[in-house]
Amino acid sequence: MRAMSLPRSRLLPRDVLSVSSMGLRTRRLRAALSAVGIAIGIASMVAVLALSESSKADLIAALDKLGTNLLTVTPGQSFLGEDAKLPKPAPRMLRRLAAVEDVAATASVSSATVRRSGYIPKEDTNGIGVVAADPALVRTLGGTLADGAFLNSATIHEPVVVLGADAAARLGIVSVASRPLVLIDGRWFAVAGILSPLALAPELDSAALIGFPLAKKMFAVDGSASAVYVRASPDAMNAVRPLLGPQANPEHPEEVQVSRPSDALAARVAAKSAFTALFLGLGAVALLVGGVGIANVMVIAVLERRSEIGLRRALGATRGHVRVQFVTESLLLAGAGGLAGVLLGVVVSAAFAASRGWPAVVPTSVVVAGIGSALGIGAVAGLYPAMRAARLSPTEALRTV
Amino acid sequence: MLELEDVTKEYPGPVLALGGVSLSVREGELVAVVGPSGSGKSTLLQIMGTLDRPTAGVVRVAGFDVAELGDAELAALRAHRIGFVFQQFFLLEGMSALDNVANGLLYAGLPAEERRRLASETLERVGLGRRMRHDASKLSGGERQRVAIARALLGRPAIVFADEPTGNLDSRSSAEIVALLRELNRDGSTIVVITHDHEIADAMPRQIAIRDGLIEGGG
Numbered sequence: 001m002r003a004m005s006l007p008r009s010r011l012l013p014r015d016v017l018s019v020s021s022m023g024l025r026t027r028r029l030r031a032a033l034s035a036v037g038i039a040i041g042i043a044s045m046v047a048v049l050a051l052s053e054s055s056k057a058d059l060i061a062a063l064d065k066l067g068t069n070l071l072t073v074t075p076g077q078s079f080l081g082e083d084a085k086l087p088k089p090a091p092r093m094l095r096r097l098a099a100v101e102d103v104a105a106t107a108s109v110s111s112a113t114v115r116r117s118g119y120i121p122k123e124d125t126n127g128i129g130v131v132a133a134d135p136a137l138v139r140t141l142g143g144t145l146a147d148g149a150f151l152n153s154a155t156i157h158e159p160v161v162v163l164g165a166d167a168a169a170r171l172g173i174v175s176v177a178s179r180p181l182v183l184i185d186g187r188w189f190a191v192a193g194i195l196s197p198l199a200l201a202p203e204l205d206s207a208a209l210i211g212f213p214l215a216k217k218m219f220a221v222d223g224s225a226s227a228v229y230v231r232a233s234p235d236a237m238n239a240v241r242p243l244l245g246p247q248a249n250p251e252h253p254e255e256v257q258v259s260r261p262s263d264a265l266a267a268r269v270a271a272k273s274a275f276t277a278l279f280l281g282l283g284a285v286a287l288l289v290g291g292v293g294i295a296n297v298m299v300i301a302v303l304e305r306r307s308e309i310g311l312r313r314a315l316g317a318t319r320g321h322v323r324v325q326f327v328t329e330s331l332l333l334a335g336a337g338g339l340a341g342v343l344l345g346v347v348v349s350a351a352f353a354a355s356r357g358w359p360a361v362v363p364t365s366v367v368v369a370g371i372g373s374a375l376g377i378g379a380v381a382g383l384y385p386a387m388r389a390a391r392l393s394p395t396e397a398l399r400t401v
Numbered sequence: 402m403l404e405l406e407d408v409t410k411e412y413p414g415p416v417l418a419l420g421g422v423s424l425s426v427r428e429g430e431l432v433a434v435v436g437p438s439g440s441g442k443s444t445l446l447q448i449m450g451t452l453d454r455p456t457a458g459v460v461r462v463a464g465f466d467v468a469e470l471g472d473a474e475l476a477a478l479r480a481h482r483i484g485f486v487f488q489q490f491f492l493l494e495g496m497s498a499l500d501n502v503a504n505g506l507l508y509a510g511l512p513a514e515e516r517r518r519l520a521s522e523t524l525e526r527v528g529l530g531r532r533m534r535h536d537a538s539k540l541s542g543g544e545r546q547r548v549a550i551a552r553a554l555l556g557r558p559a560i561v562f563a564d565e566p567t568g569n570l571d572s573r574s575s576a577e578i579v580a581l582l583r584e585l586n587r588d589g590s591t592i593v594v595i596t597h598d599h600e601i602a603d604a605m606p607r608q609i610a611i612r613d614g615l616i617e618g619g620g
Contacts, residue, residue, distance in 0.1 A: 006477050006481060008473065009509070011507065012512065014513065015513065026495035109605020271608075308493065312508075314452060316476050316509065318476040319472045393453070394447075
């Protein structure tokens, strides 16, 4: 009898798609609502990752512009724990190194205060410190002036001051056009310029900068620098860094601290990724909830469509065909949610990046991972309902309740 | 075409739904299996249609011994050799009449265009050529059953089982469906109709009466 051959039941791949999308096409609202959960989860994850990439790209661009080849030489502590001092010739010595391109020293004048007028009490310093600076400082730091001009070889001898960005704001000075004056220890100084914020030396944002020669004359500064900014040639960066200590203080190189301000910026990037992980976790929770929603909808679909399952078995569907149908339906549902989520995430992050002036960066890996994880969730969510549908015997499925 | 030898079916309980049924249907026959509700005729249909297996006995459909076939092979048998018509029609809503009929060969692995071509021919045969594009849910009961019959006939199966095909229809539509089944039988289809309605059964060339899980006559 079995000599008669019987072709197998077959469902063409194209038909798998149309069969599986039928449930979604006929129940659009329900499909859309259950896909929303996945979409929100994926959108938030894509947006978080894309935004963290965008802000990183922004910081890296800023670092590139500022350069990572700036080193700061400051006095450390002596062996006995006392504050050390840099030897007076340190800036000159540092300039002698072949790999060093630019050197600028600063020395803080701790006794001096800056005020708009004599009516303001002396104690009210506003946190502004007076700092003696080389004219090369702005060039060395890669800084720019918001208004006016920096100290030059002439003005370093005169009562002329350049204000850091914060210092100017605290004093209420926004431009030098009106030739503003400030009072430093009983003497009027002309404000020659206002600096833009210095990304690599934020400590100078709240400083009032005056020339070294005048500082020596007025405040009896001893001429030892409180910080020396060194711009090294980028290729020799690593080679030159260990040389700075001995060069600045040959007798006590251990009393010299050498740091790289761009490292602090890079640390900020790393700190931001910690937040990214948190938000990513929240997105994952949303995704999980979305997956549970899809599983729920699929369980209901299997219950509601019992007679359809019975009909399909009667038409010759194998258990495998039924299983594939429901798993594919779940995949389509989650995949549509994932796709919508990726689009939403890209739009949101692009808009946010644009509002911050960041470059909009959406890594392809994030898009792929977004859709991939949606499909993964869909497969897991659909598996159990599909198994239940496939386990139904044809007679059970066809029985009318 | 269809042979049952001493078939019994016991459900857990135990309930003996079929107590040793033997019958045979030859190619080209139109047979009514008639019996009151609870007589075991639905169980008989499920076993004849390979939707369920007997507890004991031999079932041969289209030359295949059902006991020798696995689950997937039974599905293949239904896909290629057996057609079903149900009392509740079981059309898929949101699909046109044409696509519902085309579903008759969905699991036979035929491309969609080929299925649709055959479906439109078959719809013409059952007199629904003009309503092909209509959504299944927009058709009348009689029309829906015609669609279901067309779906069952699509692959020119060896045998068609119709389970109370007129159960949900008014008397006029019922008469039309009976006339259609007779006509299709004249054209060569082998059809087994399960019904509790003697009037329907009497309209068929041959009747098999069943009561309490046993054949009373006509087997």
